[in-house]
Amino acid sequence: MRVLVVHNRYRSEQPSGEDNVVDQEVALLRTGGHHVDRFERRSDDIADMSLARKALVPVRVPWNPAARAALAERLRRERPDVVHVHNTFPLLSPAVLDACHAEGVPVVATLHNYTQVCPSGTLYRDGATCTACVGKFPLPALRHGCYRGSTVATVPLVVNLLANRRRWWSTVSRFFCISDAQRRTLIANGMPADLLTVKYNFVEDTTLRRTGPGDHLLYLGRLTDEKGVRLLMAAWDRVARAGGLGVPLVIAGAGPLGDEVKEWARSRSDVRFAGLQDKASSRALISRSVAVVVPSQWLETFGLVVVEAMAAEVPAVVAGHSSLAELVDDGVTGLTHTPGDAASLAVALGQIVRASTSLGHAARARYDREFTPSVGLANLVTQYQRVIEESRRGAQTVR
Incomplete structure (x- = not known):
């Protein structure tokens, strides 16, 4: 054609x-x-x-x-x-x-x-x-x-x-x-x-697949309010007050909230602000993740980073609405949280650290069926x- x-x-x-x-x-x-x-x-x-x-x-x-x-x-x-x-x-x-x-x-x-x-x-x-x-x-x-x-x-x-x-x-x-x-x-x-x-x-397949439990939790995307970045910061503050999760949070991306996120991360030992990443660096960050986090507040039409994570055998924590709830089988290929609720997101982050390996295998299986x-x-x-x-x-x- x-x-x-x-x-x-x-x-x-x-x-x-x-x-x-x-x-x-x-x-x-x-x-x-x-x-x-x-x-x-x-x-x-x-x-x-x-x-x-x-x-x-x-x-x-x-x-x-x-x-x-x-x-x-x-x-x-x-x-x-x-x-x-x-x-x-x-x-x-x-x-x-x-x-x-x-x-x-x-x-x-x-x-x-x-x-x-x-x-x-x-x-x-x-x-x-x-x-x-x-x-x-x-x-x-x-x-x-x-x-x-x-x-x-x-x-x-x-x-x-x-x-x-x-x-x-x-x-x-x-x-x-x-x-x-x-x-x-x-x-x-x-x-x-x-x-x-x-x-x-x-999503293109990748040779960079997770081989262990992962080094960090990852937010990868535009730094805007509708993407849930402020919600993630509030949830992470809750996590830190409760003693942390033993892994850091990496935030990668650019957008209107970039300066705010960078300032929030600067004084924290459990957060790393990575800024805008190219394709190869993004794939590498995903492959070393415990999970990707997509706490969007708007009705996402698709979650590209969720499927990129699936290819790398990495599960996702996502807001339980719109296409995100369609892409992530709660408790099977990842976890969902109540949209807009920082406490629910904090709980899901704790749960994913303990169960990410088995969820990652299931996520890869779904990638093979639907997204190659x-x-x-x-x-x-x-x-x-x-x-x-x-x-x-x-x-x-x-x-």
């Missing part, structure tokens, strides 16, 4: 697992013998734009005619069998869908978040799940400045949602949800069920083939 992948890459200083997923899928498809091209823009490029071009970026979030024209030209020249859209914010816009429709190329899209029903894409505000904008004019998002805490910055996202929601739903042949929990949440909040199918992300590259390739190709065949049947009907 000929596949064209459409994606707006995130800023380098705010790395996203979404970029990693896109890169891994492209490499996987090419390894499987498929011809894959990319149509990409990079948010890093905004910094080098002139002031006039920078001023146009938010204006073109809902509709970028230049991106539409450029993609249309690529489609006419390369004639892919299918276009796979990931992220269009902020430099591509849903105008790319219009180009695909005009050129008669079927489209699939992976939903990495909740932007189809929520302007900020998180269904989260002020420490709790929020659906205030779902199904109605998203005035609350403007009032609360849900994107970067700014009403002005939120306006393009609100306009984008209002102007293009129906365009997405009428142009995309199949949306890939990356967990069943995400699919159920989107359906409950108004998305058409027949457009949504579950396709888990896959071979499983991922089969799922992806099957979905592409269905969409391509449906498109051809539709074209024949029209003729």
